Amino acid sequence: MSITIGKEGAVQAIFTYQGEIQDEMNLQLVEYVKDHQLFTGKKGEIFTDLGPNGANQAFVGLGEKETSDAQAFRLAAFQLAKKMEQLKVSEVAIHLPTLVNLCTCRSVGYITEGLIQATYTFEAYKSEQKPLFETNYFFVTDHKPEKVQKRIEEVTKLMEGVFLTRDLVNTPPVDMDPETLADAAKQTLEPLGVQVEVLTRPEIEELGMEAFLSVARGSKKEPRFIVMKYLPNPDQKAIALVGKGITYDSGGYALKPAKGMEHMKNDMAGSASVIGAMYAVASNQLDKNVVGVIAACENLISGDAYKNGDIIGSMKGTSIEVINTDAEGRITLADSLYYAATEIDSEVIIDLATLTGACVVGLSDYITGLVTNNDALCTSLRVAGDVSGEYLWPLPVVDELREQVKGKLGDLVNSTGKPGGAMTAGIFLEEFVEGKPWVHMDIAGPAFASGAYSYLPDGASGIPVKTLYHFIKQA
Incomplete structure (x- = not known):
């Protein structure tokens, strides 16, 4: 797994608070998801529309805006990483919501941790070890790129x-x-x-x-x-x-x-x-x-x-x-x-x-x-x-x-x-x-x-x- 900034991925992962799902580029998909109650933004909830005929979008839930915290970001990123590994997605661009009482660097840190948490295995004593599919993640943000990258590296270590x-x-x-x-x-x-x-x-x-x-x-x-x-x-x-x-x-x-x-x-x-x-x-x-x-x-x-x-x-x-x-x-x-x-x-x-x-x-x-x-x-x-x-x-x-x-x-x-x-x-x-x-x-x-x-x-x-x-x- 690699985590960095400044690049669009094959799949767009949109982190969203409960009830605030939006994507200006795919309004039809958003309306469809809302109408059929396929995704509401509950903490840890994931919805994906992938494939040749899909929008290649993943909506990731953070829970209610007023009560969402660092744990919500960690869990959401963990669930995203597990889903992307399961679906064998190679590149994912992460879009952050409009944040409440949380700076961009901190949210990036929490998401980075959640993504990394999903990669841990201990299979040293198994005769057959299952290889982990490698997904590369890119944060789409204009907020102080050097500072954001430094936070990613700190959390990784x-x-x-x-x-x-x-x-x-x-x-x-x-x-x-x-x-x-x-x-x-x-x-x-x-x-x-x-x-x-x-x-x-x-x-x-x-x-x-x-x-x-x-x-x-x-x-x-x-x-x-x-x-x-x-x-x-x-x-x-x-x-x-x-x-x-x-x-x-x-x-x-x-x-x-x-x-x-x-x-x-x-x-x-x-x-x-x-x-x-x-x-x-x-x-x-x-x-x-x-x-x-x-x-x-x-x-x-x-x-x-x-x-x-x-x-x-x-x-x-x-x-x-x-x-x-x-x-x-x-x-x-x-x-x-x-x-x-x-x-x-x-x-x-x-x-x-x-x-x-x-x-x-x-x-x-x-x-x-x-x-x-x-x-x-x-x-x-x-x-x-x-x-x-x-x-x-x-x-x-x-x-x-x-x-x-x-x-x-x-x-x-x-x-x-x-x-x-x-x-x-x-x-x-x-x-x-x-x-x-x-x-x-x-x-x-x-x-x-x-x-x-x-x-x-x-x-x-x-x-x-x-x-x-x-x-x-x-x-």
């Missing part, structure tokens, strides 16, 4: 980061372990000017990361601690992104049932999102310092695996009672967050993790839960989520929940049970950020889907790469 995240998460654990995750970070980020440092067990031990290493004990696959530095501005503190990197989670001795382990390759979606966001930031050459941190390991069972009832240490020196070995992500994040707070010149810290089923119960499969110690930072992240079409919601924290995280034999407990579990998990993590402005993103719901919806595919979604990118861009 951002979506490459999203697709990178999806590919990493969708790769099965037989081929995705701590070492291969670290290799992927180096191979994709270093050519973009990102410095990638990968620490092995001796170096992790030297840092005193007992919590992280406790989770890693059950696997023969060696842990990796990955630090990715993109530092274009010497006068700026860094935004630290910390991703949960459990490349496979059996639950340890709190063993998950078979159904619960089916998709546990996705337990490294937080780390994959950090890599994808770093890719998007570096490839678009944002003038923002960003450091990504990942503690990567597997949570498995062996004679040496950590156990329910253990009391373990941490890089900070805080002791942790292991109530549940299946609450392992927060244990690895404890050392990762403390590293980000003390070893990196970080201004703010954002961690992201497929952390709790409790968050899914509370907020559904579609919404990321937030826990924070800084309301202004949380608000900025939510604004970035709104721009990205990714849903975020802050969770309440009260003193009674803080009390539940305190240990009896150790300083903290790693699990407080199901009630309020998403909040207490965040409270646990807050203990390791050393007072720095911080937001925890629980992406357990939206990071991985059991079926396609809207413009998102089955499997890994790439959420919240777009949110992180727009937050960093506006920081």
